[in-house]
Amino acid sequence: MLLQRAILDAIVRGEVSVQFRRWTRPSVKVGTVLRTAVGELEVESLRTVALERITKADARRAGTTVEDLQGWLSRREGTVYRIGLRYLQPDRRVALREDDALDDAAVRELAARLDGIDARSKRGPWTREVLRLIEARPAELAAELAASLGREKLPFKADVRRLKELGLTESLEIGYRLSPRGRAFLEREPAVGGPPSPIA
Structure with missing residues (x-):
């Protein structure tokens, strides 16, 4: 609506x-x-x-x-x-996405949430790949981001909404960007044992 x-x-x-x-x-x-x-x-x-x-x-x-x-x-x-x-x-997600004071426990909790999403995905892990893509290409059309992964736009947008629910991304007039929380998570996850998952 x-x-x-x-x-x-x-x-x-x-x-x-x-x-x-x-x-x-x-x-x-x-x-x-x-x-x-x-x-x-x-x-x-x-x-x-x-x-x-x-x-x-x-x-x-x-x-x-x-x-x-x-x-x-x-x-x-x-x-x-x-x-x-x-x-x-x-919107509670606004305050959440601005919270970038992530200690090790918070990083591990977010990593576990993303791992759970990946584990339930029929096409395999995708969460870090999409986060890194948005980090590298902010404010770009969703259709173009989806195409770069060989995906359709609407399912891709649905996936980004799942990341937004965790406070990791923000929607822009065109495309997306990482939130402060999302940037902090990607920076800190490797230090606490998570994968860096760079985009090739």
């Missing part, structure tokens, strides 16, 4: 608390936590509504006018849903 930055900022300020979407099947449910550019949002409510029953008050709470909202929804197919949203907290 994509939200424009202006709407996200208004949700944080408490000015917007609902959104409307037209879906053939809902992409969220009550309790879903959305990670966004401004932090985490929670879906508080989800219900269907007839297009013609959307009120001016509904539209105002969605950050728009009823005319614009009904016009936008009328150009889409599916059932109209009213989604109640509330701001939870800043």
Whole structure:
């Protein structure tokens, strides 16, 4: 569920608390936590509504006018849903990725997490290779990074999201870069017994 930055900022300020979407099947449910550019949002409510029953008050709470909202929804197919949203907290990954004070125990814990991901991968180990690739080629299109490994873009992006969950990478407008935590991990892992895994 994509939200424009202006709407996200208004949700944080408490000015917007609902959104409307037209879906053939809902992409969220009550309790879903959305990670966004401004932090985490929670879906508080989800219900269907007839297009013609959307009120001016509904539209105002969605950050728009009823005319614009009904016009936008009328150009889409599916059932109209009213989604109640509330701001939870800043994205915890932001603080995590800035934490580069990694002692040996923290490095070993991260290494074990990455080893576990590699062990479960059907194509074999990939985590250090992707980290080193992002280190060497920041702010490069995901499609180009994926192609350099002989991979498709979408599965590659899914893998990078797993590294992001550990606070090791950051998404840019184009491509990625290592976070301070990611850089510290790659620098310290060889010293505590991990593989350097350079890119050829």
